[in-house]
Amino acid sequence: MEQRAYHRFLLVKDHFYTDPNRVVLAAQQAEYYEPQEVTGFRSTTVYHEPGIKQKLEKTLGIKITRWDTDPIAENGVFYHGFSKGNKKEVPGVHSDFPINDITVLIYLSKHVPLECGTSLWMHKKFELIDQPTASDARRLKMKLSDIKNQLEVDSKQRSKWIEVDRVGHVFNRMVAYPSGAFHSATNHFGSNMKNGRIYQTYRIGVDWDSFKLIKK
16 A cells, blocks of 8 residues: 655646647647546547646656656546536545645636635545545554545545635646645536636656755
């Protein structure tokens, strides 16, 4: 079982892309699918602006040690999350894997309300804000597998969670946090590529010892 090696943080940067409309066009032209094992419509290819790896290292204040180009790794893929129509989806609370990565989002929709950003959560019963580890299982006196199963059951029941932090949706805003932190879209919006919630995700491996946002 992977142990948490990261520092908890939540970073927000506005006006992230120099030419966001070019990125929006790439998102609109991408092909999308829904993987069988998870929810979420995502692009079949990644999109990396020139110099984006170096830009993320500078913005995050950390050295990137793994930079994937396979769309399966979700580093640079586009997503859409709609609240209406045949692609409607209810945002579920979850962690990303590997948990010691950093997850980065960039909001690419211009007319989506502020309340359709990103939330970080704590599970009420287990008092967990991150993916559980063996030490959490000992504290809770439960099997780790049973904790994970319950978290999955509770993932789409907001009454089981306390919202710890919320970032409002603003066009071309970047949001970053440790992949192991429990998070979700606060709300989805719209029903298609013209009126819905479109965003890009980067999932990057990093050297936490190089993290400049934390004082050593």
